[in-house]
Amino acid sequence: MQTDVEFLLNGKKVTGAAEPRTHLADFIREDALASGTHIGCEQGVCGACTVFVDGRPTRSCITLAAACNGADIRTVEGFDTDxxxxxxxxxxxxxxxxxxxxxxxxxxxxxxxxxxxxxxxxxxxxxxxxxxxxxxxxxxxxxxxxxxxxxxEAPAAALQPTERPRSAISATSAAPKAAEISDSKQAPSPETVIVADMALPAADSFETATVLRKTMHLSAGPEEAWRLISSPEAIVSCIPGATLSGPVTNGIANGACNVSAGPIKAQFRGTASITYLPETKSGQLLGRGKDGLSRSGLEGRLDFQLVPNDNASDINLEMRYRLNGPLSQFGRPALVEEIANGLLADIAQAIDATLSGNDATAGRTQPQRSLSGFRLLFNAFKGLIRRTLSTR
Amino acid sequence: MAGDTGTKERSNSGVGARQIRREDDRLLRGKGRFVADIKMSGMQELAFLRSPLAHARIKSITVPDALRDTVYLAADLTGVIGIRADSGLPGFRSSVQPILADTKVRHVGELIAACLSDTRAGAEDIAEEIQTEFDELPAVWDMTAAQSPDAPLIHENWDKNAFLETQTEVDFDGATADAAVVVNKTFRTARQCMAPIEGRGLVAVWDRTLEVLTLHSATQMPHIVRTGLAECLGLDHGQVRVISPDVGGGFGYKGILLAEEVCACYLAIKLDRPIRWIEDRREHLTAGANCREHFYDITGYAAADGTLLAVDCNALVDSGAYSSYPFSACLEAAQVTSILPGPYKMRGYRCSATSVTTNKPPILPFRGVARTGVCFAIELLLDAIARELSIAPEEIRARNLVTPQEMPFTNITNKYFDSGDYPEALRRAIEAIDLPSIRSEQKSQTGRERIGVGLSIFCEQGAHGTSVYHGWGIPMVPGFEQATARLTPDGGLELRVGVHSHGQGLETTLAQIAHERLGITIEKIKVVHGDTAYTPYSTGTWGSRCIVMAGGAVATACDALGQRIRNIAGHLLQSENDDVALEDGVARAGTASVSIEEVAKTWYLKPQLLPDGVDPRGLEATEGYKTVQDTGTFSYACHAVKVSVDLDLGHVKLLDYVIAEDAGTMINPMIVDGQVLGGAVQGIGTALFEEMPFSETGQPMASTLADYHLPVAADIPDIRIIHMETPSPLSYFGQKGIGESGAIGPPAAIANAVNDALSSLGAEVAQVPMTPERILAALDQAEKGDKA
Amino acid sequence: MKPVDFSYLNAMNLEQAENALAGQSCSIVSGNQSLGPMMNLRLARPGVLLDVSRVEELRRAEETDTEVRFGAAVTHAEIEDGTVPDPTGGWMRAAASNIAHRAVRNRGTIGGSLCHADPAADWVTVLPALSAQISIAGPDGVRKVDAIDFVVGPYATVLAPGEIVVSVAVPKPSAAARWGYWKFVRQVGEFSKASAAILDDPDTGRSRVIVGALGRQPLLIDKPDDVIAGRIDGKAALSHALPDMPACAVRMHAVAIDRAIEQMAGSPE
The missing domain is CATH 1.10.150.120 ([2Fe-2S]-binding domain)
Incomplete structure (x- = not known):
């Protein structure tokens, strides 16, 4: 897939075809062969790649070449008479x-x-x-x-900001026909999930993992609630984004959990075991999954117990999580704080909604909040950070 | 001292001049040539599939059939051997770093598969298609936990997770008896990324006609890479040429043979196509977080007047998963035991240090090497003792520093301090920061912001040589440093050195030295470096050695060349060559003179004019150089800093910063300042911002520069430098290595300042970086302690 | 790292953008300053990228007696420089000037920042405090959402598939109104650790205290007048609103409230 790129580079017209994903810095260096612009991070942070686009300093590593059609670009090589x-x-x-x-x-x-x-x-x-x-x-x-x-005593600046070009080169402005558009590789849809059969983590391997606890009030009584919870399919359906790839046999389930946070999407495919202790109306979900594209892994344990509360009941949820791989490698503890808090509430609400006959997701006031798997993931990561800080 | 700069007027471009750098113009016009700027016909871009896990057995690696020709696994690297960098010290446990892992991975980011395509993006697409299955093993993510008997073994055939344990003990037992105070502390420094703005990178090319492999690599030590590469690939040295072009900062990060280099070179030969790999920032941060992580359990014994009696320390250095070539994994920890006493005198000393093996990237020496950590430990300990004894921090230092009258001084670990006035550096720093006025300012403060002042003082051994290093038994021991000085037929001078300049300005300072010795105008002097085909063998740029060793070699080679120039000039001037002086581009005898250009022309093009018995080696001299004794030059400095701490937010601001330092004779004071300032800001990063946290599964938790915080311009006050200039008796001009010095002092000085600010609240930090979270935690703990 | 490949559409006007959105699922991008790094890390993998940075209708700013309506693709730098009118007489300019760094502000846009919905982003906190209203175009026409209701969680907004933010209308405060916006950053340009934006505008009844950088959507504090007047302290207000919030986070955000109030009162920053 190529797109046309055409702009002025240091006063000279440059044209070429590039993949749409090509950022300006790469295009300048690899296609226009002007290597004075340096790439230091490709994360928009270090500033080494800063060039002038229409007279304004611009990070060329997070500006697409195709977005610069018609622009006037000036790099370090373009100032010899300035x-x-x-x-x-x-x-x-x-x-x-x-x-x-x-x-x-x-x-x-x-x-x-x-x-x-x-x-x-x-x-x-x-x-x-x-x-x-x-x-x-x-x-x-x-x-x-x-x-x-x-x-x-500064000489006058010869280069000044100019109006951004209003129109672009036609090739990029025309929408391709639907048939020409092939989606980038995305997390596959649940229907295409392959049975994973991953080895489960040991239940006692979460001693040092983050623990999250939440107690939610359910309008249903404990017996009624237990009927729902003791169906593995039903409890999986209460985990937003989770799907089973087949029937649960001997308490072992294979499936996937689609997760997303804004533009970030992942699908953890894996295996879970569900065990119940009817006498205490409690149980445990133990699972492990892997997101193939990012090579990130998520494993966790969810303990639950129903407790009578008048005619209704309370559900105590306790979650432990660990995350691995690239999706875990970020340091925004404040960001994940809330993501974590939302998760257990989502599960409990879904259980409550199912019990009261509502669709588990339709009752939500906030349409974009159903993808809580990613919250799990972020939460695990947050806990790690917190623990890292507290143990040092 | 062989130089005679003291006796004559300093030239405006010779030794001591603030000479504008000769490398600047090309870099300011975008005309530098960095490795990523190299593009060749038919070139393939290389991207690696790296381990997402810290510790795991590899169950399977599956490459889709359609991509099989573009992906290379361990089994494909026929005849390639892994990287091994042993130490000869007894008890060293040896690791082999695989070029591509196929049975086990030992840190996140370890190489698993090499993927080739026309573009980097395409190579990354291919890497995504490879399926991997692992049996995950528990990760050893913390060096203290790694010591536990039930910790999983990273190298299964070892008995414990340690490369080496070393001990030093000198007169310890008797020394503690009279102690009025005994203070025990634990200190910790974080794992860091060196983060040059240019990452590592390479272009490997095979010349099938000459059967020579040329590796263009962003490296600090092209000759050492050549040696290591030849070993791993089974090639003769003559078949390997390494070129280090313009390099965008090193700091130690590029002083190593890379598995990536070995792999790319193998592929370039096998496929007979140029191969380029450019490390990206994510690779750097996650797979290259490889320095500075120390732990100290340290006890100080002092008399009531603050006299230091003894220090006892157990130190751990997190050395990561493998030993890197050419510096062995034990170098840093073993140095801890020998340099912990710093610039201080003491009666007794005991220290043990362990190079702990963990599931993290292999440790490399970062600017300042072990010194930043030991300075942090000893300087915080001194302040703690001073608080205990209610004496001032400056007083306890003055009492224990080696004095100028005692110079040269052999310290308790047998370090030979060559020259200097340590107490004077302390005095000047205190004066410049205006300690009395800060103390009075402190008395009147009541708000939620507290002022503090902190000191650190240290000396730094640089340019140490064979006698110091051979004992380590590492693959690389420095010896004579060589340089070639060569007059060209047009009277220009070419200097060829095996060290590499990547920001240090050696293209300028070495030319200044040659100008000083030969009088040739600096514009006509060219420094050639970074190419093994052009330059004499050298261990490269590391250990604050270049200005002393390469500088000395250039001066020595120029002196030999000068002798030959004078010989020919004497003949042309009909004078004895002893009477010929070289200055301003001419050879002068009395009132007669001949230009050096004419001398060169005579040698190369008009041999009929040469005298009988002329030296047939001509106007090209290669000479080796060693310092008078190779125990190293000791530069030193005192850092003094004034900070404010916001008690509500735990935020530290640097209000003033002074460095009183002594680099011996300065070749170029502007460049000395630049080295000190640049190092100091890296040290400020260590103190306040930089940290690669690891999760307990061994995951590096900062994969972008938005997570790993480097110091920015607004974080830094205007740092003031006060120069002292005590020549070293050991080096050619009296110069001392200064390249690393700036990075050593800041963590200790800033931590002492923060603790000074918090002292009235009873809070104390003992770990860098001093983040708001850590400072608030220290305040909370102090508050709880009060209540209890 | 380089992004995965995608299709790229560059819309010149709103109609083109809406047509593109109707045809397929698109990731909308303007300055690419937030999405770009995520794409380079392959965390975001859009199939189709719809670039709206040149859409005529999104590039305008219109001033009326009561408000300024910013097109979604107006850049932070244009607000900072006063190239477009500032309804607040300088408060928005000041806030814009502390977003990331100049090179980012030159391309990053007010609408893009809102839609990206990073909890630590400046406009995500500032615009609700100014009672801004977001205009959203979609298959069923245009709807308006109060800025406080727009962001619903980390990286999550009320936008439905096929919808696009067209403009942000910011009402002009009264002449007597006072303003404070304070954020805790250790380093210039980094994501804030805590922030608070406060408008004291009794004449219009639009006084608001908003706390940001909580990791969640911005928090609207009850009884803003009492908080502004100091009758309720920041800590109490936060603990009341978010009882589960850890003490250390409460402390840091309470400081943000206090300092925004101090700033409003004219104390130096």
Whole structure:
């Protein structure tokens, strides 16, 4: 799948075909062969790839080449006759504003922008404005000095922001026919789930895992509630996003749990065992699954017990989780706090809704909240962070 | 000291000049050439399938038939051997790092399969199609837990999870008897990523005519990579050429032979196509989190006046899963035992250190190597003793520092401190930070923000050589450093060195040294480095050694060349060559002179004019250099920092930062400043921001730069540097290695400042980075302690 | 890492965008500053990417006597620079100027940030405090949602498949209104650990205290007037609203409320 790309690069027209996924930095470097733009993270953080798009500093690693059709792009190679950039370069030399030189193209772009946009910038402002560009060598001192020095008597900036182009090259603006569109590989739909038959984790292997507890009031009495809960199919149906790939035999179930958080989607396919202790109206769900595309794994244990409460009942839920692989490798504890809290409530609500004859999901006021598997996952991760902090 | 810079006026581009860097212009115009900039016809992009698990047996790896030609597994690498970097020290347990894992994986990110395509994206698409099945094993994620007898073994044939245990004990038993106080503390530093802005990367090409493999690699040590590569691939050295182009920062991260290099080179030969692999940030953060993680259980014994009597320490260093080539896994922990005493005198000392094996990426020495950790431990211990004795932090330091009168000084672990005035550095730092006014400011503070001041002082051994390293028995021991100085027919000078410059500015400072010795204008001096085909063998750029060792080698080679130039010039000037002086690009004898260009032309193109008995080796000299003795130069510094701590948020702000440092004779003060400042900001990262947390399943928990926090410009105050300049008696010009120094002091100084700010509340932090969560936890704990 | 491949559609006007949305399931993108990193990490794997950054109708900002209506594809930098009118007389400009970094603000958009619904994002907290109203176009026409109801969880909004945010209308506060927006970031541009946005506007009855960066949707605090006047302290208000919230999180967010109030009162930041 290719799309046409056409823009001005340092004053010269560049045209080419690229996969839509090609970001601007790659296109400039690999197709237009201008290697002065450096790639430092491809996560939009380090700033090494910053170039001017229509006169504005832009992260070229998170800007698609195809989105720049008709744009005027200027990279570090495109300033040889620019008096302001020459002054900046000279100042970087005098103030030792570079060592290895890898972050330098992005630094120059940002320095140019600071000087023309904030002519009265003081050192504190310079430092703040520079903070989107990482340098690992200089400790920033020489860069701040260099910019401050140029600001004393800055030549006029020849490059200024321009209107964004209103129209694009036609090829990208025309929608392809439906037949031409092939979806990227996504988590498969539940119907296509393959039986996983994964080895189950040991029930006692969660001693140190995160524990979440929740007690929910159910309108049904314990006997009635138990009838629902003691059906494995029914309890699986109360876990949002979970589906079985076949009948539950000997307490062993294979299936999948579709999970998503915003644009992130995953499908954990795996195996679970369900055991019941009718005398105490309690039981345990033990499972392990793997998301094939991200190679992330999730395993967990859910203990539940029904307790009479007047004519109704309470359900005590206790969950333990562990997550592995790329989906676990993020550090946003505040973000996952709430995701975790929502999960048990979702399950309990679904049980309650099923008991009271409502569709488990239709009764929800918040349509996008049904994908709680991802909450499990985030929760596990959050717990790990918290524990890491507390044990050190 | 062989140099004579003290006696004559310093040239404006020789030793001591703030010479503008010669590498800057190309880098400022986007004309550097980094490894990712290299593109070749027919080139294939390489992406790796890496282990998602920290510890597991591989059950199966299934490659779809359609992709079989684009995927390479361990079994496909015929004749390739794994990476082994043993130490000769008794008791060392040896690991072999597989190039591609096929039976077991021992850390997240370990290589499993190599996937090739025309584009990187395409190679990643292929990697996604490979199916893997693992039997997961419990992960050893914490170095203290790794020591437990029931911890799973990472290398099954070992008896425990440790590469090596080392002990040092000197006069310990008798030394503690008179102690007025005994203070015990535990300290911890986090695992970090070195995070050069350019990651690792390579382009491997096989020349089938010459039968030579050329590896372009972002490396700090091209010659060592060549040696290791030849071993792993079973090639002769003559069949391997390594080129290190412009490199976007190293800091130790690129001082290693990579499994990726071995794999890509094998494929380049097998397929006879250029292969490129460029490490991405996620690979760096998750598979390359490989430095700094120490644990100290340390006890100090002191007299009532603060005199340090003895230190007793049990240290652990998390060394990861394998021993990396050429630095063995035990290097860092073993150094802990020898350098923990720092710049202080003490009567007795005992230290044991263990290189613990864990399911994490193999440890590499990061700028400052073990020093950042030991400085943190000893400096926090000193402050704790001072608090116990109610004496000032500056006082306890002054009482125990080695004095200038005692220099040169052999310390308790037999380190030979070559020169310096440590107490003066302390005095100057205190004066510059204005300690008295901070103390009075502290008396009047009442709000939810507290001011603190902290000190750290340390010395740093650099450029140490054979006698220090051979005892480790590691694959690489430095010896003579060589340089070639070669006059070109147009009177230009070419310097060829085996070290590599990737930000240190050696293209400038080595030229300054040559200019100093030969008087050739700096514009006509070219420094050639980074190519094994052009340069003399060298162990490369590490250990704060280049300016001392390569600088000394360049000066020595230039002196030899100068002798030959003077010889020819003397003949042309009809003078004795002893009377010929080289300056400003000419050879002068009395009032007569001949340009060096003319001398060069004469040698190369007009041999009929040469004198009888001219040195037939011509105007090209390769000389080896060692320092007067190879115990290393000891640069030193005192860091003083003023902080504020927000008691509601646990947020630390750096208000002022002073470094009083001594790099001996400075070749280029601008570059010395740059090294110190850059290092200091990395140290600030260690102190406040940088941490790769691992989950208890061994997962690295920060896979983006939004999770792994590097210091940004706004985090840093204007750091002030105060230079002292005590020449080393050991080096050519009296210069000392300074490259790593800046990164050593900040964690200790900042932690001491934070603890100073919190002292009235009884709270104390003992772990970096000092995140808001940790500071708030310390405050909470202090509050609970009060109530109890 | 590079993204998985996808189809790319670039809409020039709303009609094109709506047609594209009607035809297939699309991920809508404008500046790509949040989705881009997720795609590069292959966490987000869109089949079709619909780029609306050049949609005429989404690029406008219209001012009336009572409000300013920002097109969804107006960038943070355009708000920061005052290229588009600021109904609050500078508060929005100030908030915009502290979003991420300038290079990100040059492409990132107000609508994109809202739809991405990162709980720690600035507009997700600020716009509910200003009683903004979101206009959403969908197969059944245009509907309007209060900003406080728009984000329903981490990365989750009320948007249904086929819907697209067209504009954000921000009412003008009264002349006597006061404002405070404070967020805790250790480093410039990072995701905030805690935040609070407070509008004190008794004349219009639109006083609001919003707490953000909770990991969940923004929290609307009860009895804002009492909180603003100090009759209810931040800690109590938070504990009342979210009784299960861990003490350390309560403390940090209570500080955010306190400091936003201080800022509103004119104290230095």
């Amino acid at each position: 008096p302001l950039m020459e002054a900046i370069r000279d100042s970087f030399k005098r103030h030792h504003g570079l060592q290895c030189g890898f972050c330098t193209p992005g630094m120059l772009t940002t320095a140019y922008d600071i000087i023309r946009r904030i002519p009265d910038a003081d050192r504190e402002t310079i430092r703040k404005e520079l903070s989107g560009n990482l340098c690992r060598c200089t400790g920033y001192a020489g860069i701040v000095d260099a910019i401050e020095d140029v600001l004393k």
